[in-house]
Amino acid sequence: MTPKPNNRKTSEKTTAIEIRGLGKVFHTDLGTKVRALQNIDLTVHSGEFLTILGATGCGKSTFLNLIAGLDAPDEGSIRLSDGLQFGENIGYVFQHYTLFPWRTVVKNVGFAQQMRGVSKRARKRKTSELLSRVGLAGFENAYPHELSGGMRQRAAIAQALAMKPKLLLMDEPFGAVDDATRGDLQNMITELWQENDMTIVFVTHNIDEAILLGSRILVLSERPGRIAGEFEIDLSRPRDRMNSEFTDIFMEIRRSLSGQLD
Ligand SMILES: Nc1ncnc2c1ncn2[C@@H]1O[C@H](COP(=O)(O)OP(=O)(O)OP(=O)(O)O)[C@@H](O)[C@H]1O
Ligand SMILES: [Mg+2]
Incomplete structure:
Protein backbone atom coordinates (compact mmCIF):
# COMPACT_ATOMS: atom_id res chain seq x y z
CA MET A 1 0.00 0.00 0.00
CA THR A 2 1.37 3.44 -0.85
CA PRO A 3 1.67 5.63 2.21
CA LYS A 4 -0.97 8.33 2.38
CA PRO A 5 0.27 11.88 2.32
CA ASN A 6 0.15 13.89 5.49
CA ASN A 7 0.26 17.59 4.76
CA ARG A 8 -0.93 17.21 1.19
CA LYS A 9 -0.47 20.23 -1.02
CA THR A 10 0.44 22.55 1.85
CA SER A 11 3.98 22.57 0.49
CA GLU A 12 2.68 24.75 -2.36
CA LYS A 13 1.29 27.13 0.24
CA THR A 14 -1.31 28.88 -1.83
CA THR A 15 -3.64 30.92 0.33
CA ALA A 16 -7.26 29.86 0.85
CA ILE A 17 -8.18 32.35 3.59
CA GLU A 18 -6.36 35.43 4.79
CA ILE A 19 -7.45 36.89 8.10
CA ARG A 20 -6.04 40.13 9.47
CA GLY A 21 -6.75 41.87 12.78
CA LEU A 22 -10.09 40.08 13.10
CA GLY A 23 -12.33 41.07 16.00
CA LYS A 24 -15.97 40.49 16.88
CA VAL A 25 -18.07 42.14 19.58
CA PHE A 26 -21.65 41.05 20.26
CA HIS A 27 -24.26 43.38 21.73
CA THR A 28 -26.56 41.32 23.91
CA ASP A 29 -30.29 41.81 24.40
CA LEU A 30 -29.53 43.21 27.86
CA GLY A 31 -27.43 45.96 26.33
CA THR A 32 -24.04 44.58 27.38
CA LYS A 33 -21.11 43.91 25.08
CA VAL A 34 -19.41 40.56 24.71
CA ARG A 35 -16.06 40.57 22.97
CA ALA A 36 -15.87 37.14 21.32
CA LEU A 37 -12.69 37.44 19.21
CA GLN A 38 -9.73 39.79 19.25
CA ASN A 39 -6.92 40.58 16.88
CA ILE A 40 -6.71 37.31 14.95
CA ASP A 41 -4.13 37.10 12.18
CA LEU A 42 -4.14 33.84 10.27
CA THR A 43 -3.39 32.51 6.82
CA VAL A 44 -5.09 29.22 5.96
CA HIS A 45 -3.34 27.40 3.13
CA SER A 46 -5.20 25.63 0.34
CA GLY A 47 -5.41 21.92 1.02
CA GLU A 48 -4.51 22.09 4.69
CA PHE A 49 -6.43 20.42 7.50
CA LEU A 50 -6.48 23.09 10.18
CA THR A 51 -7.86 22.17 13.57
CA ILE A 52 -8.87 24.88 16.02
CA LEU A 53 -8.82 24.14 19.71
CA GLY A 54 -10.33 26.25 22.41
CA ALA A 55 -12.42 26.22 25.57
CA THR A 56 -16.18 26.59 25.50
CA GLY A 57 -17.29 30.16 24.79
CA CYS A 58 -13.93 31.32 23.40
CA GLY A 59 -15.42 32.21 20.03
CA LYS A 60 -14.86 29.11 17.86
CA SER A 61 -18.32 29.00 16.29
CA THR A 62 -18.23 32.76 15.85
CA PHE A 63 -14.94 32.35 14.00
CA LEU A 64 -16.37 29.78 11.57
CA ASN A 65 -19.49 31.89 11.01
CA LEU A 66 -17.30 34.86 10.11
CA ILE A 67 -15.29 32.75 7.65
CA ALA A 68 -18.52 31.48 6.08
CA GLY A 69 -19.77 35.06 5.81
CA LEU A 70 -22.84 34.29 7.94
CA ASP A 71 -21.79 37.11 10.25
CA ALA A 72 -19.66 40.21 9.68
CA PRO A 73 -16.45 41.18 11.51
CA ASP A 74 -16.40 44.33 13.65
CA GLU A 75 -12.66 44.73 13.20
CA GLY A 76 -10.19 43.56 10.61
CA SER A 77 -10.81 41.53 7.49
CA ILE A 78 -11.29 38.07 6.05
CA ARG A 79 -10.33 37.49 2.45
CA LEU A 80 -11.27 34.24 0.76
CA SER A 81 -9.30 33.09 -2.26
CA ASP A 82 -10.91 33.73 -5.62
CA GLY A 83 -13.92 31.59 -6.27
CA LEU A 84 -14.59 30.54 -2.66
CA GLN A 85 -18.16 31.37 -1.77
CA PHE A 86 -20.69 30.20 0.78
CA GLY A 87 -23.60 28.42 -0.89
CA GLU A 88 -21.36 27.54 -3.82
CA ASN A 89 -18.28 25.65 -2.71
CA ILE A 90 -18.02 26.16 1.05
CA GLY A 91 -19.50 23.27 3.04
CA TYR A 92 -20.45 23.79 6.68
CA VAL A 93 -21.15 21.05 9.20
CA PHE A 94 -22.74 23.07 12.00
CA GLN A 95 -22.32 22.41 15.71
CA HIS A 96 -25.96 21.45 15.97
CA TYR A 97 -27.70 19.15 13.55
CA LYS A 166 -13.29 23.47 -1.81
CA LEU A 167 -13.51 24.60 1.81
CA LEU A 168 -15.18 22.52 4.50
CA LEU A 169 -15.95 24.14 7.87
CA MET A 170 -16.71 21.70 10.68
CA ASP A 171 -17.84 22.83 14.13
CA GLU A 172 -17.28 20.14 16.77
CA PRO A 173 -18.96 17.66 14.44
CA PHE A 174 -18.19 14.57 16.52
CA GLY A 175 -18.90 16.04 19.93
CA ALA A 176 -22.07 14.11 20.66
CA VAL A 177 -21.16 10.53 19.74
CA ASP A 178 -19.56 7.64 21.62
CA ASP A 179 -15.80 6.99 21.39
CA ALA A 180 -16.03 4.15 18.85
CA THR A 181 -18.26 6.13 16.49
CA ARG A 182 -16.05 9.16 16.94
CA GLY A 183 -13.04 7.05 15.89
CA ASP A 184 -14.88 5.85 12.76
CA LEU A 185 -15.92 9.37 11.83
CA GLN A 186 -12.39 10.69 12.40
CA ASN A 187 -11.01 8.03 10.05
CA MET A 188 -13.69 8.83 7.51
CA ILE A 189 -13.01 12.56 7.47
CA THR A 190 -9.25 11.99 7.20
CA GLU A 191 -9.82 9.76 4.17
CA LEU A 192 -12.23 12.20 2.58
CA TRP A 193 -9.67 14.98 3.00
CA GLN A 194 -6.96 12.79 1.47
CA GLU A 195 -9.17 11.78 -1.46
CA ASN A 196 -10.46 15.25 -2.30
CA ASP A 197 -8.90 18.55 -3.08
CA MET A 198 -10.25 20.50 -0.14
CA THR A 199 -9.23 22.70 2.74
CA ILE A 200 -10.73 21.81 6.10
CA VAL A 201 -11.12 24.09 9.13
CA PHE A 202 -12.24 21.85 11.99
CA VAL A 203 -13.20 23.12 15.44
CA THR A 204 -12.91 20.92 18.51
CA HIS A 205 -12.28 21.19 22.23
CA ASN A 206 -10.63 17.78 22.27
CA ILE A 207 -6.81 17.92 22.15
CA ASP A 208 -6.54 14.30 21.07
CA GLU A 209 -8.87 14.89 18.13
CA ALA A 210 -7.02 18.04 17.10
CA ILE A 211 -3.73 16.10 16.89
CA LEU A 212 -5.26 13.04 15.23
CA LEU A 213 -6.72 15.12 12.40
CA GLY A 214 -4.82 18.35 11.90
CA SER A 215 -1.88 19.16 9.73
CA ARG A 216 -1.77 22.30 11.86
CA ILE A 217 -3.41 23.18 15.15
CA LEU A 218 -4.40 26.63 16.21
CA VAL A 219 -4.99 27.11 19.93
CA LEU A 220 -7.34 29.91 20.97
CA SER A 221 -7.21 31.61 24.35
CA GLU A 222 -10.24 31.94 26.59
CA ARG A 223 -12.68 34.67 25.57
CA PRO A 224 -11.98 36.90 23.87
CA GLY A 225 -10.49 34.29 21.60
CA ARG A 226 -6.96 35.21 20.50
CA ILE A 227 -4.31 32.98 19.00
CA ALA A 228 -2.49 31.44 21.97
CA GLY A 229 -0.42 28.89 20.09
CA GLU A 230 0.17 27.19 16.77
CA PHE A 231 1.50 23.69 16.16
CA GLU A 232 2.51 22.08 12.86
CA ILE A 233 1.79 18.35 13.07
CA ASP A 234 4.11 16.29 10.89
CA LEU A 235 3.15 12.85 12.20
CA SER A 236 2.40 10.30 9.48
CA ARG A 237 -1.16 9.04 9.05
CA PRO A 238 -2.97 7.08 10.31
CA ARG A 239 -1.80 8.54 13.60
CA ASP A 240 -1.12 6.56 16.71
CA ARG A 241 -2.01 8.04 20.08
CA MET A 242 0.56 5.79 21.76
CA ASN A 243 3.39 7.25 19.69
CA SER A 244 5.74 9.24 21.94
CA GLU A 245 5.75 12.26 19.61
CA PHE A 246 1.96 12.28 19.80
CA THR A 247 2.01 12.35 23.58
CA ASP A 248 4.74 15.03 23.61
CA ILE A 249 2.60 17.28 21.40
CA PHE A 250 -0.40 16.50 23.57
CA MET A 251 1.43 17.64 26.70
CA GLU A 252 2.77 20.76 25.02
CA ILE A 253 -0.68 21.81 23.81
CA ARG A 254 -2.14 21.06 27.19
CA ARG A 255 0.41 23.35 28.79
CA SER A 256 -0.35 26.10 26.28
CA LEU A 257 -4.02 25.87 27.22
CA SER A 258 -3.11 26.14 30.92
CA GLY A 259 -5.80 23.74 32.04
CA GLN A 260 -8.66 25.45 30.17
CA LEU A 261 -10.00 22.19 28.72
CA ASP A 262 -9.66 20.06 31.86
N1 LIG B 1 -25.53 36.14 18.56
C1 LIG B 1 -24.89 36.38 19.70
N2 LIG B 1 -25.29 37.38 20.53
C2 LIG B 1 -24.64 37.65 21.66
N3 LIG B 1 -23.56 36.94 22.10
C3 LIG B 1 -23.15 35.93 21.34
C4 LIG B 1 -23.78 35.58 20.09
N4 LIG B 1 -23.13 34.52 19.56
C5 LIG B 1 -22.13 34.21 20.41
N5 LIG B 1 -22.13 35.05 21.47
C6 LIG B 1 -21.19 35.06 22.59
O1 LIG B 1 -19.87 35.03 22.04
C7 LIG B 1 -19.05 34.17 22.80
C8 LIG B 1 -18.45 33.11 21.87
O2 LIG B 1 -19.48 32.23 21.45
P1 LIG B 1 -19.20 31.00 20.48
O3 LIG B 1 -20.50 30.34 20.22
O4 LIG B 1 -18.43 31.47 19.32
O5 LIG B 1 -18.26 30.09 21.42
P2 LIG B 1 -17.64 28.63 21.15
O6 LIG B 1 -16.18 28.74 21.34
O7 LIG B 1 -18.16 28.11 19.88
O8 LIG B 1 -18.24 27.80 22.39
P3 LIG B 1 -18.64 26.23 22.45
O9 LIG B 1 -17.38 25.46 22.56
O10 LIG B 1 -19.44 26.16 23.72
O11 LIG B 1 -19.45 25.90 21.24
C9 LIG B 1 -19.91 33.60 23.92
O12 LIG B 1 -19.69 34.34 25.08
C10 LIG B 1 -21.32 33.81 23.43
O13 LIG B 1 -22.18 34.04 24.50
MG1 LIG C 1 -19.35 26.55 19.37
Missing part, protein backbone atom coordinates in the same frame (compact mmCIF):
# COMPACT_ATOMS: atom_id res chain seq x y z
CA THR A 98 -29.11 20.98 10.60
CA LEU A 99 -30.89 18.25 8.70
CA PHE A 100 -34.43 19.12 7.72
CA PRO A 101 -36.55 16.87 9.99
CA TRP A 102 -39.29 16.54 7.39
CA ARG A 103 -36.99 15.34 4.63
CA THR A 104 -35.55 11.86 4.26
CA VAL A 105 -31.78 11.37 4.26
CA VAL A 106 -31.65 11.21 0.47
CA LYS A 107 -33.72 14.40 0.15
CA ASN A 108 -31.63 16.21 2.74
CA VAL A 109 -28.42 15.35 0.93
CA GLY A 110 -29.89 16.09 -2.48
CA PHE A 111 -31.38 19.44 -1.48
CA ALA A 112 -28.34 21.65 -2.13
CA GLN A 113 -27.89 20.04 -5.54
CA GLN A 114 -31.59 20.52 -6.31
CA MET A 115 -31.26 24.23 -5.44
CA ARG A 116 -28.39 24.47 -7.88
CA GLY A 117 -30.40 22.93 -10.66
CA VAL A 118 -28.62 19.56 -10.81
CA SER A 119 -30.80 17.13 -12.75
CA LYS A 120 -32.76 14.52 -10.83
CA ARG A 121 -30.80 11.70 -12.39
CA ALA A 122 -27.36 13.20 -11.62
CA ARG A 123 -28.55 14.07 -8.12
CA LYS A 124 -29.66 10.53 -7.48
CA ARG A 125 -26.36 9.08 -8.61
CA LYS A 126 -24.26 11.58 -6.65
CA THR A 127 -26.37 11.22 -3.50
CA SER A 128 -26.25 7.48 -3.52
CA GLU A 129 -22.46 7.58 -4.05
CA LEU A 130 -22.06 9.96 -1.11
CA LEU A 131 -24.32 8.00 1.21
CA SER A 132 -22.44 4.82 0.59
CA ARG A 133 -19.16 6.72 1.11
CA VAL A 134 -20.24 7.91 4.55
CA GLY A 135 -21.64 4.49 5.50
CA LEU A 136 -25.34 5.27 5.20
CA ALA A 137 -26.29 2.97 2.31
CA GLY A 138 -29.64 1.40 3.16
CA PHE A 139 -30.83 4.45 5.13
CA GLU A 140 -31.67 6.65 2.14
CA ASN A 141 -35.36 6.81 3.02
CA ALA A 142 -35.01 7.21 6.76
CA TYR A 143 -36.00 10.49 8.44
CA PRO A 144 -33.47 12.21 10.73
CA HIS A 145 -35.36 11.18 13.90
CA GLU A 146 -34.94 7.54 12.85
CA LEU A 147 -31.14 7.84 12.85
CA SER A 148 -28.64 7.63 15.69
CA GLY A 149 -26.52 10.69 16.54
CA GLY A 150 -23.53 9.26 14.66
CA MET A 151 -25.68 8.51 11.61
CA ARG A 152 -27.08 12.04 11.63
CA GLN A 153 -23.53 13.36 11.65
CA ARG A 154 -22.70 11.13 8.69
CA ALA A 155 -25.75 12.50 6.87
CA ALA A 156 -24.74 16.08 7.73
CA ILE A 157 -21.26 15.40 6.34
CA ALA A 158 -22.74 13.93 3.15
CA GLN A 159 -24.96 17.02 2.90
CA ALA A 160 -21.93 19.32 3.18
CA LEU A 161 -19.94 17.23 0.69
CA ALA A 162 -22.78 17.20 -1.84
CA MET A 163 -21.76 20.65 -3.03
CA LYS A 164 -18.18 19.49 -3.67
CA PRO A 165 -16.73 21.99 -1.25
Whole structure:
Protein backbone atom coordinates (compact mmCIF):
# COMPACT_ATOMS: atom_id res chain seq x y z
CA MET A 1 0.00 0.00 0.00
CA THR A 2 1.37 3.44 -0.85
CA PRO A 3 1.67 5.63 2.21
CA LYS A 4 -0.97 8.33 2.38
CA PRO A 5 0.27 11.88 2.32
CA ASN A 6 0.15 13.89 5.49
CA ASN A 7 0.26 17.59 4.76
CA ARG A 8 -0.93 17.21 1.19
CA LYS A 9 -0.47 20.23 -1.02
CA THR A 10 0.44 22.55 1.85
CA SER A 11 3.98 22.57 0.49
CA GLU A 12 2.68 24.75 -2.36
CA LYS A 13 1.29 27.13 0.24
CA THR A 14 -1.31 28.88 -1.83
CA THR A 15 -3.64 30.92 0.33
CA ALA A 16 -7.26 29.86 0.85
CA ILE A 17 -8.18 32.35 3.59
CA GLU A 18 -6.36 35.43 4.79
CA ILE A 19 -7.45 36.89 8.10
CA ARG A 20 -6.04 40.13 9.47
CA GLY A 21 -6.75 41.87 12.78
CA LEU A 22 -10.09 40.08 13.10
CA GLY A 23 -12.33 41.07 16.00
CA LYS A 24 -15.97 40.49 16.88
CA VAL A 25 -18.07 42.14 19.58
CA PHE A 26 -21.65 41.05 20.26
CA HIS A 27 -24.26 43.38 21.73
CA THR A 28 -26.56 41.32 23.91
CA ASP A 29 -30.29 41.81 24.40
CA LEU A 30 -29.53 43.21 27.86
CA GLY A 31 -27.43 45.96 26.33
CA THR A 32 -24.04 44.58 27.38
CA LYS A 33 -21.11 43.91 25.08
CA VAL A 34 -19.41 40.56 24.71
CA ARG A 35 -16.06 40.57 22.97
CA ALA A 36 -15.87 37.14 21.32
CA LEU A 37 -12.69 37.44 19.21
CA GLN A 38 -9.73 39.79 19.25
CA ASN A 39 -6.92 40.58 16.88
CA ILE A 40 -6.71 37.31 14.95
CA ASP A 41 -4.13 37.10 12.18
CA LEU A 42 -4.14 33.84 10.27
CA THR A 43 -3.39 32.51 6.82
CA VAL A 44 -5.09 29.22 5.96
CA HIS A 45 -3.34 27.40 3.13
CA SER A 46 -5.20 25.63 0.34
CA GLY A 47 -5.41 21.92 1.02
CA GLU A 48 -4.51 22.09 4.69
CA PHE A 49 -6.43 20.42 7.50
CA LEU A 50 -6.48 23.09 10.18
CA THR A 51 -7.86 22.17 13.57
CA ILE A 52 -8.87 24.88 16.02
CA LEU A 53 -8.82 24.14 19.71
CA GLY A 54 -10.33 26.25 22.41
CA ALA A 55 -12.42 26.22 25.57
CA THR A 56 -16.18 26.59 25.50
CA GLY A 57 -17.29 30.16 24.79
CA CYS A 58 -13.93 31.32 23.40
CA GLY A 59 -15.42 32.21 20.03
CA LYS A 60 -14.86 29.11 17.86
CA SER A 61 -18.32 29.00 16.29
CA THR A 62 -18.23 32.76 15.85
CA PHE A 63 -14.94 32.35 14.00
CA LEU A 64 -16.37 29.78 11.57
CA ASN A 65 -19.49 31.89 11.01
CA LEU A 66 -17.30 34.86 10.11
CA ILE A 67 -15.29 32.75 7.65
CA ALA A 68 -18.52 31.48 6.08
CA GLY A 69 -19.77 35.06 5.81
CA LEU A 70 -22.84 34.29 7.94
CA ASP A 71 -21.79 37.11 10.25
CA ALA A 72 -19.66 40.21 9.68
CA PRO A 73 -16.45 41.18 11.51
CA ASP A 74 -16.40 44.33 13.65
CA GLU A 75 -12.66 44.73 13.20
CA GLY A 76 -10.19 43.56 10.61
CA SER A 77 -10.81 41.53 7.49
CA ILE A 78 -11.29 38.07 6.05
CA ARG A 79 -10.33 37.49 2.45
CA LEU A 80 -11.27 34.24 0.76
CA SER A 81 -9.30 33.09 -2.26
CA ASP A 82 -10.91 33.73 -5.62
CA GLY A 83 -13.92 31.59 -6.27
CA LEU A 84 -14.59 30.54 -2.66
CA GLN A 85 -18.16 31.37 -1.77
CA PHE A 86 -20.69 30.20 0.78
CA GLY A 87 -23.60 28.42 -0.89
CA GLU A 88 -21.36 27.54 -3.82
CA ASN A 89 -18.28 25.65 -2.71
CA ILE A 90 -18.02 26.16 1.05
CA GLY A 91 -19.50 23.27 3.04
CA TYR A 92 -20.45 23.79 6.68
CA VAL A 93 -21.15 21.05 9.20
CA PHE A 94 -22.74 23.07 12.00
CA GLN A 95 -22.32 22.41 15.71
CA HIS A 96 -25.96 21.45 15.97
CA TYR A 97 -27.70 19.15 13.55
CA THR A 98 -29.11 20.98 10.60
CA LEU A 99 -30.89 18.25 8.70
CA PHE A 100 -34.43 19.12 7.72
CA PRO A 101 -36.55 16.87 9.99
CA TRP A 102 -39.29 16.54 7.39
CA ARG A 103 -36.99 15.34 4.63
CA THR A 104 -35.55 11.86 4.26
CA VAL A 105 -31.78 11.37 4.26
CA VAL A 106 -31.65 11.21 0.47
CA LYS A 107 -33.72 14.40 0.15
CA ASN A 108 -31.63 16.21 2.74
CA VAL A 109 -28.42 15.35 0.93
CA GLY A 110 -29.89 16.09 -2.48
CA PHE A 111 -31.38 19.44 -1.48
CA ALA A 112 -28.34 21.65 -2.13
CA GLN A 113 -27.89 20.04 -5.54
CA GLN A 114 -31.59 20.52 -6.31
CA MET A 115 -31.26 24.23 -5.44
CA ARG A 116 -28.39 24.47 -7.88
CA GLY A 117 -30.40 22.93 -10.66
CA VAL A 118 -28.62 19.56 -10.81
CA SER A 119 -30.80 17.13 -12.75
CA LYS A 120 -32.76 14.52 -10.83
CA ARG A 121 -30.80 11.70 -12.39
CA ALA A 122 -27.36 13.20 -11.62
CA ARG A 123 -28.55 14.07 -8.12
CA LYS A 124 -29.66 10.53 -7.48
CA ARG A 125 -26.36 9.08 -8.61
CA LYS A 126 -24.26 11.58 -6.65
CA THR A 127 -26.37 11.22 -3.50
CA SER A 128 -26.25 7.48 -3.52
CA GLU A 129 -22.46 7.58 -4.05
CA LEU A 130 -22.06 9.96 -1.11
CA LEU A 131 -24.32 8.00 1.21
CA SER A 132 -22.44 4.82 0.59
CA ARG A 133 -19.16 6.72 1.11
CA VAL A 134 -20.24 7.91 4.55
CA GLY A 135 -21.64 4.49 5.50
CA LEU A 136 -25.34 5.27 5.20
CA ALA A 137 -26.29 2.97 2.31
CA GLY A 138 -29.64 1.40 3.16
CA PHE A 139 -30.83 4.45 5.13
CA GLU A 140 -31.67 6.65 2.14
CA ASN A 141 -35.36 6.81 3.02
CA ALA A 142 -35.01 7.21 6.76
CA TYR A 143 -36.00 10.49 8.44
CA PRO A 144 -33.47 12.21 10.73
CA HIS A 145 -35.36 11.18 13.90
CA GLU A 146 -34.94 7.54 12.85
CA LEU A 147 -31.14 7.84 12.85
CA SER A 148 -28.64 7.63 15.69
CA GLY A 149 -26.52 10.69 16.54
CA GLY A 150 -23.53 9.26 14.66
CA MET A 151 -25.68 8.51 11.61
CA ARG A 152 -27.08 12.04 11.63
CA GLN A 153 -23.53 13.36 11.65
CA ARG A 154 -22.70 11.13 8.69
CA ALA A 155 -25.75 12.50 6.87
CA ALA A 156 -24.74 16.08 7.73
CA ILE A 157 -21.26 15.40 6.34
CA ALA A 158 -22.74 13.93 3.15
CA GLN A 159 -24.96 17.02 2.90
CA ALA A 160 -21.93 19.32 3.18
CA LEU A 161 -19.94 17.23 0.69
CA ALA A 162 -22.78 17.20 -1.84
CA MET A 163 -21.76 20.65 -3.03
CA LYS A 164 -18.18 19.49 -3.67
CA PRO A 165 -16.73 21.99 -1.25
CA LYS A 166 -13.29 23.47 -1.81
CA LEU A 167 -13.51 24.60 1.81
CA LEU A 168 -15.18 22.52 4.50
CA LEU A 169 -15.95 24.14 7.87
CA MET A 170 -16.71 21.70 10.68
CA ASP A 171 -17.84 22.83 14.13
CA GLU A 172 -17.28 20.14 16.77
CA PRO A 173 -18.96 17.66 14.44
CA PHE A 174 -18.19 14.57 16.52
CA GLY A 175 -18.90 16.04 19.93
CA ALA A 176 -22.07 14.11 20.66
CA VAL A 177 -21.16 10.53 19.74
CA ASP A 178 -19.56 7.64 21.62
CA ASP A 179 -15.80 6.99 21.39
CA ALA A 180 -16.03 4.15 18.85
CA THR A 181 -18.26 6.13 16.49
CA ARG A 182 -16.05 9.16 16.94
CA GLY A 183 -13.04 7.05 15.89
CA ASP A 184 -14.88 5.85 12.76
CA LEU A 185 -15.92 9.37 11.83
CA GLN A 186 -12.39 10.69 12.40
CA ASN A 187 -11.01 8.03 10.05
CA MET A 188 -13.69 8.83 7.51
CA ILE A 189 -13.01 12.56 7.47
CA THR A 190 -9.25 11.99 7.20
CA GLU A 191 -9.82 9.76 4.17
CA LEU A 192 -12.23 12.20 2.58
CA TRP A 193 -9.67 14.98 3.00
CA GLN A 194 -6.96 12.79 1.47
CA GLU A 195 -9.17 11.78 -1.46
CA ASN A 196 -10.46 15.25 -2.30
CA ASP A 197 -8.90 18.55 -3.08
CA MET A 198 -10.25 20.50 -0.14
CA THR A 199 -9.23 22.70 2.74
CA ILE A 200 -10.73 21.81 6.10
CA VAL A 201 -11.12 24.09 9.13
CA PHE A 202 -12.24 21.85 11.99
CA VAL A 203 -13.20 23.12 15.44
CA THR A 204 -12.91 20.92 18.51
CA HIS A 205 -12.28 21.19 22.23
CA ASN A 206 -10.63 17.78 22.27
CA ILE A 207 -6.81 17.92 22.15
CA ASP A 208 -6.54 14.30 21.07
CA GLU A 209 -8.87 14.89 18.13
CA ALA A 210 -7.02 18.04 17.10
CA ILE A 211 -3.73 16.10 16.89
CA LEU A 212 -5.26 13.04 15.23
CA LEU A 213 -6.72 15.12 12.40
CA GLY A 214 -4.82 18.35 11.90
CA SER A 215 -1.88 19.16 9.73
CA ARG A 216 -1.77 22.30 11.86
CA ILE A 217 -3.41 23.18 15.15
CA LEU A 218 -4.40 26.63 16.21
CA VAL A 219 -4.99 27.11 19.93
CA LEU A 220 -7.34 29.91 20.97
CA SER A 221 -7.21 31.61 24.35
CA GLU A 222 -10.24 31.94 26.59
CA ARG A 223 -12.68 34.67 25.57
CA PRO A 224 -11.98 36.90 23.87
CA GLY A 225 -10.49 34.29 21.60
CA ARG A 226 -6.96 35.21 20.50
CA ILE A 227 -4.31 32.98 19.00
CA ALA A 228 -2.49 31.44 21.97
CA GLY A 229 -0.42 28.89 20.09
CA GLU A 230 0.17 27.19 16.77
CA PHE A 231 1.50 23.69 16.16
CA GLU A 232 2.51 22.08 12.86
CA ILE A 233 1.79 18.35 13.07
CA ASP A 234 4.11 16.29 10.89
CA LEU A 235 3.15 12.85 12.20
CA SER A 236 2.40 10.30 9.48
CA ARG A 237 -1.16 9.04 9.05
CA PRO A 238 -2.97 7.08 10.31
CA ARG A 239 -1.80 8.54 13.60
CA ASP A 240 -1.12 6.56 16.71
CA ARG A 241 -2.01 8.04 20.08
CA MET A 242 0.56 5.79 21.76
CA ASN A 243 3.39 7.25 19.69
CA SER A 244 5.74 9.24 21.94
CA GLU A 245 5.75 12.26 19.61
CA PHE A 246 1.96 12.28 19.80
CA THR A 247 2.01 12.35 23.58
CA ASP A 248 4.74 15.03 23.61
CA ILE A 249 2.60 17.28 21.40
CA PHE A 250 -0.40 16.50 23.57
CA MET A 251 1.43 17.64 26.70
CA GLU A 252 2.77 20.76 25.02
CA ILE A 253 -0.68 21.81 23.81
CA ARG A 254 -2.14 21.06 27.19
CA ARG A 255 0.41 23.35 28.79
CA SER A 256 -0.35 26.10 26.28
CA LEU A 257 -4.02 25.87 27.22
CA SER A 258 -3.11 26.14 30.92
CA GLY A 259 -5.80 23.74 32.04
CA GLN A 260 -8.66 25.45 30.17
CA LEU A 261 -10.00 22.19 28.72
CA ASP A 262 -9.66 20.06 31.86
N1 LIG B 1 -25.53 36.14 18.56
C1 LIG B 1 -24.89 36.38 19.70
N2 LIG B 1 -25.29 37.38 20.53
C2 LIG B 1 -24.64 37.65 21.66
N3 LIG B 1 -23.56 36.94 22.10
C3 LIG B 1 -23.15 35.93 21.34
C4 LIG B 1 -23.78 35.58 20.09
N4 LIG B 1 -23.13 34.52 19.56
C5 LIG B 1 -22.13 34.21 20.41
N5 LIG B 1 -22.13 35.05 21.47
C6 LIG B 1 -21.19 35.06 22.59
O1 LIG B 1 -19.87 35.03 22.04
C7 LIG B 1 -19.05 34.17 22.80
C8 LIG B 1 -18.45 33.11 21.87
O2 LIG B 1 -19.48 32.23 21.45
P1 LIG B 1 -19.20 31.00 20.48
O3 LIG B 1 -20.50 30.34 20.22
O4 LIG B 1 -18.43 31.47 19.32
O5 LIG B 1 -18.26 30.09 21.42
P2 LIG B 1 -17.64 28.63 21.15
O6 LIG B 1 -16.18 28.74 21.34
O7 LIG B 1 -18.16 28.11 19.88
O8 LIG B 1 -18.24 27.80 22.39
P3 LIG B 1 -18.64 26.23 22.45
O9 LIG B 1 -17.38 25.46 22.56
O10 LIG B 1 -19.44 26.16 23.72
O11 LIG B 1 -19.45 25.90 21.24
C9 LIG B 1 -19.91 33.60 23.92
O12 LIG B 1 -19.69 34.34 25.08
C10 LIG B 1 -21.32 33.81 23.43
O13 LIG B 1 -22.18 34.04 24.50
MG1 LIG C 1 -19.35 26.55 19.37
